[in-house]
Ligand SMILES: C[S+](C)CC[C@H](N)C(=O)O
């Protein structure tokens with residue numbers, strides 16, 4: 062299996078990078094045409110509108126873009142040269158209609174981006190906003206069965222007489238025309254069998270198409286493609302073709318998607334796409350209409366984060382999904398324009414979520430929490446100085462330290478380090494082991510460090526003299542503990558880690574949009590409980606991070622990274638990773654400064670590499686090489702690792718934290734107490750500490766001036782090793 066290579070693979074990687082690691086595909090084009098009154102009971106289905114009402118198609122594309130889609134699929138799904146000719150069009154006219162399908166989508170993209178640019182021109186970095194919403198046009202190629210319009214696209218049964226050659230002859234010219242029409246990618250959709258996948262692969266190679274393709278199969282059992290051919294074989298076939306840059310599933314009931322993602326993941330490392338239909342309805346090719354199938358898929362959108370976590374990076378909807386579906390998907394992936402709400406609106410949203418979450422927490426019991434988390438039994442505290450709020454229990458003179466001191470007074474926090482204090486007007490909520498801090502804009506310099514032997518642990522950092530606000534929250538339940546929400550940053554986060562556990566929901570906390578240039582408050586909260594000894598993670602970074610986490614058993618690793626285009630400035634970041642059972646599952650944490658790369662787990666680096674020239678420093682990830690110019694930037698990165706395998710729950714968990722200079726480093730755990738830098742270069746400056754059960758290791762690394770970086774892995778390692786010392790507690 063491979064990632065694919067060449068320009069096509071680069072296009073998809075770059076696109077996904079720019080989109081923050083995941084992207085939203087549009088929804089049912091035909092469905093939305095029907096919603097606007099289109100009659101699709103026609104042999105050409107939605108392709109009929111290419112010649113009857115192209116403007117309606119454009120409107121639907123625009124609706125999907127406005128809903129948050131960043132990939133448009135053209136109206137050529139059932140548009141074929143053969144089909145158009147049967148309606149009296151000449152071969153040249155038929156080809157022109159195919160080209161028109163791409164032009165319409167491109168025009169919609171241009172209109173949308175023009176509007177977007179205009180709307181964001183109030184911000185100094187409107188262009189960056191646009192970059193954060195790149196749009197791809199995918200030229201749809203529906204199956205031979207779609208052309209037949211006899212239901213065989215959902216059976217994959219073409220009969221004995223249809224061979225690979227027949228299918229290649231059928232699709233050849235259409236593929237050539239569409240691949241030269243200005244689209245970014247070919248979308249082979251609703252592929253029902255291996256035969257057709259084989260034909261597509263051979264055509265892509267023979268025609269030497271200049272744009273890449275995605276392959277999207279259909280399934281009606283969550284195991285195989287609809288024909289009964291092995292999904293694994295179909296995916297593996299697609300994976301073998303370098304022109305194919307993403308593989309997945311469409312027009313399949315949502316309830317089958319998760320298992321399909323897992324089986325696709327076994328066969329390919331290429332990005333996985335899923336855009337299911339709404340479920341609950343089946344298509345009747347005779348009536349040319351949808352009928353209730355009896356098996357419904359409730360709450361399609363609630364699956365989205367699960368699919369994303371399982372490995373799908375391109376998510377959207379197919380038949381019977383609408384712009385509302387896409388809006389909800391975009392929201393679940395933290396894309397789209399909810400991030401563009403005003404601060405006041407966001408604050409309300411945060412508070413509303415907090416209340417919901419509090420209710421969820423109150424309905425669960427914390428009585429099992431151990432003494433080291435006695436904070437769990439404390440009541441909800443609210444600190445809110447927002448105008449008009451009646452329930453602020455704090456005096457007007459209170460600042461964040463007042464609040465935190467109060468917390469400290471009640472919680473077994475052992476250390477408070479206060480470096481600078483300024484009056485702030487935060488909203489602060491504390492309940493159980495959860496703390497939610499909201500720091501306002503124009504936060505002055507602040508560095509705060511609270512520690513407890515086991516947790517809660519709070520770290521808040523803010524750089525002067527910039528603007529920013531960030532929020533992070535962690536709540537711990539009785540058993541499995543991880544409900545984390547990484548978040549932060551002056552700029553809207555792309556991908557906060559938000560998941561349901563049986564104790565409730567982590568809070569998605571948006572940051573203030575458009576607060577560029579920029580900054581940076583990061584907050585991380587970690588708490589511990591006896592039964593679920595610790596864990597959580599909240600990652601943050603100065604510049605807009607995109608959190609991403611994976612939860613495996615009781616392990617939790619988090620990836621936090623900042624997007625491109627934020628150089629060169631100062632920032633801080635914090636991330637923690639914790640886990641149990643398998644030390645290897647949670648071996649790295651990271652964050653920080655400019656362009657952090659994210660945490661990595663032992664199996665996979667979650668964050669893709671960044672290559673931007675603007676990168677002021679590069680966070681090292683295994684094999685990632687060394688940082689670029691860091692001279693204009695300073696950063697502090699911090700990482701912590703908790704390994705409960707190495708220590709029983711009643712003892713101090715093994716932990717390791719690193720404070721890095723430039724570039725921040727990623728460390729990996731390799732053995733019971735051995736820690737090694739996971740990257741191959743960089744300079745460690747600052748301090749490192751590690752403890753493992755009854756041992757604690759302390760290291761003070763040689764400080765190096767900014768810009769004076771090592772460029773070889775050996776030096777980096779030496780810096781670390783030379784300073785590493787170990788003592789018995
Ligand atoms: C994806 S199906 C609903 C498209 C319509 C079908 N090929 C037909 O024309 O009957």
Ligand SMILES: N[C@@H](CCS)C(=O)O
Pocket residue numbers: 088089090091092107134135138201250251312379380
């Ligand atoms: N792109 C097509 C898919 C049909 S399965 C549509 O959205 O109408």
Ligand SMILES: [Zn+2]
Pocket residue numbers: 311312338379380
């Ligand atoms: Zn569909």
